[in-house]
Amino acid sequence: MIDLRSDTVTKPTEAMRAVMAAAEVGDDVYGEDPTVNALQARTAGMLGMEAAIFTASGTQSNLMALLSHCQRGDEYIAGQNAHIYQFEGGGAAVLGGLQPQPVPLTLSGEIDLDALAGLIKPDDPHFARTKALCIESTYYGAVLSLDYLSRVRSFCDEHKLVLHLDGARVFNAAVALGVPISEITQYVDSVAFCLSKGLGAPMGSMLCGTRGFIDSSLRWRKMLGGAMRQVGIPAAAGLYALDHNVERLADDHVNAIRLAEGLSSIPALIDKQRVNTNILFLEIDDHKTARLRTHFAADGITISGQRLVTHLDIGAADIDVVIASAQRFYESERVA
Ligand SMILES: *Cc1c(COP(=O)(O)O)cnc(C)c1O
Numbered sequence: 456m457i458d459l460r461s462d463t464v465t466k467p468t469e470a471m472r473a474v475m476a477a478a479e480v481g482d483d484v485y486g487e488d489p490t491v492n493a494l495q496a497r498t499a500g501m502l503g504m505e506a507a508i509f510t511a512s513g514t515q516s517n518l519m520a521l522l523s524h525c526q527r528g529d530e531y532i533a534g535q536n537a538h539i540y541q542f543e544g545g546g547a548a549v550l551g552g553l554q555p556q557p558v559p560l561t562l563s564g565e566i567d568l569d570a571l572a573g574l575i576k577p578d579d580p581h582f583a584r585t586k587a588l589c590i591e592s593t594y595y596g597a598v599l600s601l602d603y604l605s606r607v608r609s610f611c612d613e614h615k616l617v618l619h620l621d622g623a624r625v626f627n628a629a630v631a632l633g634v635p636i637s638e639i640t641q642y643v644d645s646v647a648f649c650l651s652k653g654l655g656a657p658m659g660s661m662l663c664g665t666r667g668f669i670d671s672s673l674r675w676r677k678m679l680g681g682a683m684r685q686v687g688i689p690a691a692a693g694l695y696a697l698d699h700n701v702e703r704l705a706d707d708h709v710n711a712i713r714l715a716e717g718l719s720s721i722p723a724l725i726d727k728q729r730v731n732t733n734i735l736f737l738e739i740d741d742h743k744t745a746r747l748r749t750h751f752a753a754d755g756i757t758i759s760g761q762r763l764v765t766h767l768d769i770g771a772a773d774i775d776v777v778i779a780s781a782q783r784f785y786e787s788e789r790v791a
Contacts, residue, residue: 592624710774747781
């Protein structure tokens with residue numbers, strides 16, 4: 456099976472399982488799990504943030520961030536196709552009494568800052584209080600540039616907004632830009648990233664920010680049911696991932712770009728300019744996509760919707776199989 460649905464489908468390697476089995480653990484609710492403490496310290500150091508907290512998922516991290524930054528009746532601004540607005544069950548509204556203000560994003564995940572200035576509510580009882588701006592990188596595989604991040608930072612300073620980065624795949628962004636992760640995170644007040652995606656851990660996510668913000672997030676994590684006990688076992692996988700699986704994200708990018716090159720010989724299938732990290736999208740209609748999915752399935756290839764994602768469990772040989780399968784599909788469609 457060649458599973459291109461997501462980078463969440465990776466299974467822990469033998470080496471990762473070995474460090475999990477050997478992990479020193481304690482009760483993390485007492486702050487006594489040495490492996491969790493090491494992961495949190497390591498993460499904060501790497502990202503150049505004061506503190507970090509281990510959470511169950513990216514969704515939990517994002518929700519804790521919004522609940523910590525905002526009060527009931529506050530508003531957060533996020534892209535209308537951003538994960539934090541679209542794919543997290545409306546958690547911030549349901550559990551926090553926070554109003555989302557969705558805004559259009561470009562294909563590269565940028566919010567137009569001039570348009571945004573007009574959406575910030577005046578200090579008047581008619582309006583919710585605009586408090587936070589959420590950005591996402593990578594966004595559907597696209598990387599926010601350092602220049603854009605710096606402009607967003609200035610914008611937030613000018614308008615007194617806190618800036619949260621949903622960086623589920625921010626390590627892919629850092630590797631694509633060729634910079635240490637701290638070059639990206641220096642611009643934001645808080646950042647969430649997933650250990651369970653390209654980094655290859657079986658579960659978990661990290662949320663980082665100031666000491667005060669993380670203290671507040673710890674309280675929210677408890678309320679959300681996310682305070683767990685001997686979680687040094689999954690945290691060991693997270694440490695292993697930070698040590699061994701960051702630089703290798705470049706392999707996933709090379710594979711995705713090679714896949715894009717191969718598929719671009721088929722007219723109008725994909726836009727290879729858009730592929731910078733590990734995700735690519737088919738640009739064909741739903742009917743054709745459905746036919747291609749059926750064709751791929753017969754060749755043992757699985758994709759999700761129009762999305763193909765490379766990851767730890769996909770090698771260069773798999774990419775060749777996918778390209779060859781797509782070419783056969785194209786031939787059969789031409790004959791039909
Ligand atoms: C996957 C993802 C999340 C949520 O992570 P989960 O661990 O699946 O809850 C948040 N934001 C983005 C951009 C993601 O891709």
